[in-house]
Structures are given as C-alpha cells and as structure tokens.
Amino acid sequence: MLTLENLSFGYHRGQSVVDSINLTLPPGGIYGLLGPNGAGKSTLLYLIAGALTPRAGKAVFNGTDTRRRLPSTLSDIFLVSEEFSLPPISLGEYVRLNAPFYPRFSHEALRANLEMFELTPELNLGHLSMGLKKKVFMSFALACNTSLLLMDEPTNGLDIPGKSAFRKFIAQAMTDDRTVIISTHQVRDIDRLIDHVIIMNGSQICLNRPVGEIQKHLKFLTTTDRETINSALCALPGIGGAAVMLPNTDGNDSEINLEVLFDFAMKHQSALNGIFNKAVTQTSNTF
C-alpha cells in the first residue's frame, strides 16, 4: 500500500512542483500518471522513491516513510527514471553486482524479459544504444520483483516493436501484490495497459479514478456525426472523424481515449470532477 500524505515539494523557495498531494494506492494495479511537461510527475516519482526530501508531508510505502531510505524499503521499490545511466560493464557483471540487493530477483524472469525484447544476456552495457539500454534496464527492473515499480516515461526512446513488447511484459508481470506506476505524457502508449488514471496538472492531482469508473460515467467514440460532436464534452478532430467524449448514458463500456480525457481534464478540471462527484451523489441518493 502506498500512501501520500499531504506531500509538498518545490525546487525553489516559494515555488511548488508538488502541492499538498493526498493519495492512496492499493497494491495490485497499474497506475497511469499523466500530465503535461512540468506538471511534477517525475518529481512525484522521486518523492515516492525517497530520492527527494519533501518540503512537507511524506510518502509511506508499506508503513515506512520512503525518505528514510531504509534498505528493506529500497529493496522493495524500483525506479526506472527517464534519465538513467548504466555502468560500462557486461550485463552478467551488472546482474552479479546488483541483483543480490533484491531478495526476490529472478534470473529466469530476466531471461524471459530480455527475450521479449529480442535481446540476449550476453551484452555489454557500454556498447548499447539508449533504446537498448532502456530495454535492458526495464528487464532488470521487472526481474527484481519489487512490490512497487515506478517508471518515468518508459516508452521514450523505444521503437514500435519495443513499445508493443513493453505493454506485453508489464501486463504479464502483474501480480496482486505488485503496484506499477507509469508516468508518461505519451498517453497512447499505455492506454490499454493501465487500470487506474491519475492526472496531474499545476502541481496537484486533478483526476484519480479507476478505468472502470471512468468507463462507467464517460463514453468515448470516434465519429463524423456533427450533432454528436457538438454535444460532446470534448472533441479532438482527427483523420476519419473526431474523437469525442460523452456522458455514458446507455451504460455500455467503451475503450478509454486517454488523449481526449487528458485534454478535457486540462481544460475543464472542475467540470470533470463534477461529472464523477455528481455520479457519486446520485448513487448515494439511490441507496
């Protein structure tokens, strides 16, 4: 269980990148952390990993404040940051030096993850391109079998087969006790992967809902029908019709279009929250 309690942080005095965030993430989910550049997504991940000291509040993972950087906590969290470096040694050597820190590390899982990216274990990390390094690093991260996996812009620098393999290997690695938080602004790369959407804007969280709840209240479709487009909560023009978001009145689930949802959340934050809060009120009244 990950809990953020009134978490605040700023890089300069008087400026807030993360402002009084309260959040509880139960285990067993893939959380998509979305937001525009500079919204504070990476900072939030660093705070969760204990790599930054909050100005106020704390990030608590399984009952321990992560900023204390206790080995038992660190060995159960893995951060795949957007900017990372690997030492210029062989992968075998890297595994030999780093895997013992993670009690649940699986060599079989590493091999399987590498295979998914069409890589072999006989690699020299100093001779790899950035994209290949990322594949190797993510394979290692997943093989560590930590309860909390934080990934910052994981699909940046990946080729198309790499992105597809990434989705596959994250989905396969999910267990009930594992939490994965994927921060990205490339929403299309993770739209079919996540089961919870968290949108950050202006140093705060403006949406925090499970995918099921979003689908229950909102409907997403692509249409050329002018009337539907005009009546939509949000519409993004595209080839073959506009992607629109409507209130879900018929009760049928549709596949979430994160791009449209994100666009609406950025422009009409209070209206979006109103949709869900209204729904909650209506449900309460029913009972």
Place this chain on the structure above:
Amino acid sequence: MAKSSQIFAFSRLKLSIKKEWGENRRQFLLLILFITGAMSIESFLQISSAYNKVEYLYMTTGGENVDFHTAAQQHFFYERYHYMQHVLFAIILVSFTALAASLAFSSTSTKEGTVRDLTCPASQTEKFAARFGLYIVGGWATAVSAWIFVAFGSYIIMSMLTPYGDFFHPTSVGPLFDADAPRSATLAASTILTSLFLQSLFFLGSSFWPRNSFIKTFGAGTALFGSMVLIAVLTTYFCMQFLQPGPDKKLPHFLGCPETYYMLTLFMSAVNYTLAFIRYRETDVVRIR
C-alpha cells in the same frame, strides 16, 4: 526508530564495496596505473642521476674504496639518493591519496548517477563506509603497495643490470622512522597525519562537489588555508605585541609543540568525515536552491 540491521549490516557493506569496485573498475585501475607510473618515472629519473655519480665514483677510485655504508659516503648515500627519493615518493603518496579521496563521490556527479546511488538498497551509512574503505583505506594501501613495488623493482633491475645493487637498495620509510635520525618520529607522524587530514578534506570536498572535486577542493582549501595563515600571523603579532610586554616575548608553549598539531589534524579529520557523512546522508536527486 530504525532497527540497527537497517542502518548497518556487513553483508550489505560487502555488496556495496563489490558494486562500487565492479562498476568503477576502470577508474580504480587507472588510479593504480597512475601512482605506479608516477613513482616509476620519479624512480627512473633519480636512478639515472644517481647512477652516473656512482659510476663516476667507481671509475675514479677503481671501485676499491667504494663502500656505501661508510660514514664518508653517508651524506651522498642518504641525502642525494634515498632521502630525496623518499621525499618525492612521500609527495606522490600524499597527492595520490588526496586524488583518490576526491573521487569518492564522483559517481554521484550526474543526476542519473545520484538516482542510481540513492535507490540502491543499502543504507547511506553502508554506502558511505564502502566509499571510505575503497577510497581512503584502499587509497593508502594502493599507495604503500606501489611504493614497495617500485622501490623493490628498481633495486632488482639495478642489481641485474649494474654491479651497484647495494647502492640502489629499496628506498624504505627508514629516513622517517630511523631512530638515529634527528626528529624522525616527528617528521613521520607529521607526514602521515597531514596526509590523513588532506584525504579527509578532499573526501569532504567530493561530497560537496562530486564533479571536478580535486580542483575545486584544492582551490577552496588553498583559499581557506591562506586565510587561516593570515589570521594566525595577525593573531600571533597581536599577542606578541600587546599581550606579553617585555623582553621575553614567547608564544604559549602548546602552540609550538607537535602534539598540538597532531591533535588538531586528527580532530579536523574527524570533523571533515563527519561533515561528509552528514552531507552525503542528506543528498537528494536535485539540490534545492
């Protein structure tokens, strides 16, 4: 309150040392090559110079009156070769240990490196201790090993190539620790303690400036030392001038005795390591301005 096993465990310290060594092996090998090379070059230059003189001595006397252990040749024996080589080796040793100490936190000189370091599942105490072991204790061990290796190497080579092996016997710490040599103990202690202090200073500098730490610490240390000397000179002048009037103007005894210097360097080294630890423990991915 964290359990003690969460703060320090030898198993994790061992893993941290292995990781630091394994991931920076190239840097360590370059350091070993650097000191061995520097001592070898210095030794070669000294030997070349001394060889000509010994050769001349043999030539002029027919080799009959050359005894390197006689009192008449002690001056030449120690002052011109071994003592000089010893002093230069000591300077290289002190410089090298300071350089090694300045690299202790170089892996955290980038944001990526800092993230890798901070998220490594070992306590800050263990990671700090691993660096202390490798860059401070290891720095000394490497420097002393290089000294012995080069000194014995020179002796063996000169014994094989020339008939003057006796003259080129390995330069040991003799001149410093020789009980008969005047003030040898003081000189030895001062050299070792100064080296330990400089190591601690550069180690502290590395925790503040992981990038180009040696140059930055050298600059800051020189400025600080200059200011301290200035303050000391002015204070001494003030004391001599006003506080102790009369013909017997003397500094307080404790200021002149070596023990004060020893205590001060040891104390300052401890302070430097403590500050470095606090600084390292509070390290974040991004430094807040």
